[in-house]
Amino acid sequence: MRASWNNITLAESDDTIVIEGNHYFPPGSVKQEYLEQSDTHTFCPWKGQASYYHIIVDGKRNDSAAWYYRDPKDAAKEIKNYVAFWKGVEVVT
Numbered sequence: 001m002r003a004s005w006n007n008i009t010l011a012e013s014d015d016t017i018v019i020e021g022n023h024y025f026p027p028g029s030v031k032q033e034y035l036e037q038s039d040t041h042t043f044c045p046w047k048g049q050a051s052y053y054h055i056i057v058d059g060k061r062n063d064s065a066a067w068y069y070r071d072p073k074d075a076a077k078e079i080k081n082y083v084a085f086w087k088g089v090e091v092v093t
Contacts, residue, residue, distance in 0.1 A: 001025070005065070005089045006057040010034055017079055019047075023091050024068075024082035035083075040064040047076040055089065062087055 001023050003011040013029035038052035040063075048071060052064040065087035072080050085091060 001091060001093055003085045003089050003091045005055055005062060005085075006060055008034065008057045010055065010066075010085065010089065011083060017082060019076070019079065022084040022086075024079045024084045027068075027081045027083065030083045035066060038064045042067070044076075046073060047079070048073040053083070055085075062089070065089055 001013060001016045002009055003025060011025040011030040013025050016023040016025050034055055034057055035053040036056055038054050040052040042050045044050060048069055050067045051070055053066040055062040055065045066083050066085050068081055068083045069076060069079055070081065
């Protein structure tokens with residue numbers, strides 16, 4: 001699987017975990033140089049609190065377009081620190 005935005009690959013892995021239709025990429029497969037910590041947080045009743053990243057490519061910013069669970073609940077422990085994308089980020093095989 002590959003996640004890209006503005007013609008830049010943000011993450012690439014054969015070991016994503018799919019939950020609720022979203023591919024979660026292992027932390028080591030994500031290019032951190034394109035991510036900036038966001039103040040956005042949301043809560044999922046069974047996964048816990050999600051934290052977000054802004055994506056920045058060639059001076060363009062996609063606000064809170066990636067998320068991860070730093071301390072997920074037990075039911076979602078396998079995706080701890082894995083990163084998922086939305087808001088126009090293409091995730092393809």
